[in-house]
Amino acid sequence: MDYAKLSQHGYSQEVRLPKKYRMPGKQVKISRYGRGVLLQPIEEGFEDLFQSLSMFSDDFMNDGRNQQPVQDRGTIFE
Structure with a gap:
C-alpha cells in the first residue's frame, strides 16, 4: 500500500x-x-459518460421506462 503526505x-x-x-x-x-475521499481527473468531453455506460447490466430497463405519455401543451406564440 502506498501513502500520501498531508x-x-x-x-x-x-x-x-x-x-x-x-x-x-x-x-x-x-x-x-x-x-x-476519492480524487478523479477531470475528463474532457463525454469520457465520463461513455465509461459509466459499461456499469449498466445487460438487462437494464428490459421492461421499458414506464413513462407517462407526452402532454399536448400547444405552442407558446399563438
Whole structure:
C-alpha cells in the first residue's frame, strides 16, 4: 500500500501524491465516501459518460421506462 503526505495551509488541507499517482490538469473532481475521499481527473468531453455506460447490466430497463405519455401543451406564440 502506498501513502500520501498531508499538509495544512490556513484552513485548507493539501494532499501530496506520489509520482506514480499523478493526474493531468490543474484540478481534480473530489467526492467523499464515508470517511474516505476519492480524487478523479477531470475528463474532457463525454469520457465520463461513455465509461459509466459499461456499469449498466445487460438487462437494464428490459421492461421499458414506464413513462407517462407526452402532454399536448400547444405552442407558446399563438
